[in-house]
Amino acid sequence: xxxxxxxxxxxxxxxxxxxxxxxxxxxxxxxxxxxxxxxxxxxxxxxxxxxxxxxxxxxxx
Amino acid sequence: xxxxxxxxxxxxxxxxxxxxxxxxxxxxxxxxxxxxxxxxxxxxxxxxxxxxxxxxxxxxx
Amino acid sequence: xxxxxxxxxxxxxxxxxxxxxxxxxxxxxxxxxxxxxxxxxxxxxxxxxxxxxxxxxxxxx
Amino acid sequence: xxxxxxxxxxxxxxxxxxxxxxxxxxxxxxxxxxxxxxxxxxxxxxxxxxxxxxxxxxxxx
Amino acid sequence: xxxxxxxxxxxxxxxxxxxxxxxxxxxxxxxxxxxxxxxxxxxxxxxxxxxxxxxxxxxxx
Amino acid sequence: xxxxxxxxxxxxxxxxxxxxxxxxxxxxxxxxxxxxxxxxxxxxxxxxxxxxxxxxxxxxx
Numbered sequence: 001x002x003x004x005x006x007x008x009x010x011x012x013x014x015x016x017x018x019x020x021x022x023x024x025x026x027x028x029x030x031x032x033x034x035x036x037x038x039x040x041x042x043x044x045x046x047x048x049x050x051x052x053x054x055x056x057x058x059x060x061x
Numbered sequence: 062x063x064x065x066x067x068x069x070x071x072x073x074x075x076x077x078x079x080x081x082x083x084x085x086x087x088x089x090x091x092x093x094x095x096x097x098x099x100x101x102x103x104x105x106x107x108x109x110x111x112x113x114x115x116x117x118x119x120x121x122x
Numbered sequence: 123x124x125x126x127x128x129x130x131x132x133x134x135x136x137x138x139x140x141x142x143x144x145x146x147x148x149x150x151x152x153x154x155x156x157x158x159x160x161x162x163x164x165x166x167x168x169x170x171x172x173x174x175x176x177x178x179x180x181x182x183x
Numbered sequence: 184x185x186x187x188x189x190x191x192x193x194x195x196x197x198x199x200x201x202x203x204x205x206x207x208x209x210x211x212x213x214x215x216x217x218x219x220x221x222x223x224x225x226x227x228x229x230x231x232x233x234x235x236x237x238x239x240x241x242x243x244x
Numbered sequence: 245x246x247x248x249x250x251x252x253x254x255x256x257x258x259x260x261x262x263x264x265x266x267x268x269x270x271x272x273x274x275x276x277x278x279x280x281x282x283x284x285x286x287x288x289x290x291x292x293x294x295x296x297x298x299x300x301x302x303x304x305x
Numbered sequence: 306x307x308x309x310x311x312x313x314x315x316x317x318x319x320x321x322x323x324x325x326x327x328x329x330x331x332x333x334x335x336x337x338x339x340x341x342x343x344x345x346x347x348x349x350x351x352x353x354x355x356x357x358x359x360x361x362x363x364x365x366x
Contacts, residue, residue, distance in 0.1 A: 001356065001363075003125060003162070003312040007225060008337060014110055016336050018118055023332045025116035031324050032317060036115045040125070040162070042068060043111040049197055050226040051306065054219045055208035057201055058306075062131055062173065062180075064247060064284070069124040069154060075232055077153050079240055084149045086238035092141050093134060097237045101247070101284070103190060104233040112123065119123075129286060136354055140362055147360035158359045164312060165355040171258055172287040176280045177269035179262055184253055184295065184302075186308060186345070191246040195276060202275050210267045214260050215252060223308065223345070234245065241245075251347060293319055294348040298341045299330035301323055 002028050003040050009058065010045040017043055063089050064101050070119060071106040078104055124150050125162050131180065132167040139165055185211050186223050192241065193228040200226055246272050247284050253302060254289040261287055307333050308345050314363065315350040322348055 004024060021041050029036045048058040065085065082102050090097045109119040126146065143163050151158045170180040187207060204224050212219045231242040248268060265285050273280045292302040309329065326346050334341040353363040 001162075001312075001314055001358075003164070005310045006307055006333075007309075008307040012337060014118075014120075017110060017113075018121070019336050020332060021113035021118055022116045023336070024329055025113065027325060027328045027332070028311070031321050031328070032313060039115070040123075041113040042107060042125075043113075045111070046225060049200060050228070052200075052204035052208065052224040052226075053306075054222070055205045057197075057204055059197075060201070062129075062175075062284075064129040064286075066127045067124055067150075068126075073154060075240075075242075078232060078235075079243070080153050081149060082235035082240055083238045084153070085146055086235065088142060088145045088149070089128070092138050092145070093130060100237070101245075102235040103229060103247075104235075106233070114123075136362075136364075139354060139357075140365070143357035143362055144360045147357065161359070163357040164351060165357075167355070168286060171261060172289070174261075174265035174269065174285040174287075176283070177266045179258075179265055181258075182262070184251075184297075184345075186251040186347075188249045189246055189272075190248075191276060199275050203271060206271045206275070207268055210264060210271070211250070214263050214267070215256060223306075225308075236245075290347060293322060294350070296322075296326035296330065296346040296348075298344070299327045301319075301326055303319075304323070 001038050002032060002034060003042075004028070005042045005044060007044045007046060009048060009051060012045070062099050063093060063095060064103075065089070066103045066105060068105045068107060070109060070112060073104075073106070123160050124154060124156060125164075126150070127164045127166060129166045129168060131170060131173060134167070184221050185215060185217060186225075187211070188225045188227060190227045190229060192231060192234060195226075195228070245282050246276060246278060247286075248272070249286045249288060251288045251290060253292060253295060256287075256289070306343050307337060307339060308347075309333070310347045310349060312349045312351060314353060314356060317350070
């Protein structure tokens with residue numbers, strides 16, 4: 001039942017996504033005591049011009 | 062006031078989106094007793110490499 | 123795989139949630155052609171003071 | 184710590200995003216009394232066919 | 245059409261929410277050139293034990 | 306910059322949250338190559354009557 005959403009800036013490789021999906025699922029399954037099959041993970045890739053910290057878009061840094 | 066967000070894998074047609082928007086709005090309007098105009102629905106289409114169940118990306122299945 | 127999130131103001135009954143869950147799942151399963159088991163729905167109930175339209179909290183209307 | 188997510192239809196310019204990021208950060212920092220650096224803002228641009236009000240996709244209006 | 249979601253730690257007053265709702269709506273309406281009525285804002289208050297930065301829950305700091 | 310949101314049914318202990326926050330931050334920091342400080346994690350606890358799979362609320366199972 002855990003639903004995980006991860007927002008990050010675009011640029012991560014397929015390999016990085018695979019590894020995050022695999023290892024985060026293992027942790028949640030182990031710690032929250034649920035079957036791995038019910039851990040669903042979504043990645044949401046953002047363009048730099050769509051993310052701001054301190055009032056500044058990342059595309060401006 | 063109801064705000065609905067629906068995440069699914071990409072590949073649905075415009076017709077499928079139209080039909081889901083129409084029918085889900087009808088149900089919520091009827092059951093929650095609100096005007097259809099205040100039912101807002103967002104669709105969020107995900108690439109297969111951005112969705113994982115059981116620790117595996119959908120692009121790997 | 124579809125994940126549905128529905129935000130609404132608190133005050134809906136358990137019966138209303140049951141009916142929305144059942145009927146929205148049926149529609150998505152039928153239209154998007156997925157098994158009902160992979161349609162996951164979350165309800166998120168908001169207090170009136172946590173929702174604003176037109177710059178005004180609902181608790182002020 | 185405030186995390187702001189803003190969904191809107193695509194078509195806003197980079198300048199509009201910059202100005203919204205800057206001014207919304209200032210307000211939250213001032214009113215919620217937090218440093219601007221911990222105000223994170225994400226913009227999520229939607230295609231017209233992915234947003235519906237009153238049961239109709241915006242691409243149909 | 246803009247939908248704004250703001251996550252923050254609980255503890256803000258009703259007055260702070262009112263002011264943020266009012267002023268953020270004004271900015272978005274002005275900059276994105278939409279009527280204030282279609283700017284919808286949700287506040288999501290988190291308990292300190294439900295928010296982590298740097299691997300530590302806020303309730304532990 | 307990664308922002309993680311984890312939805313699960315209520316009932317997890319503070320210890321479980323601590324451990325998930327710590328270990329998920331380590332993985333993301335390592336794999337995505339970002340400082341742990343910019344990994345922000347939110348937990349969202351749902352009541353059983355607010356989560357449905359297969360058209361049935363968890364409170365009915």
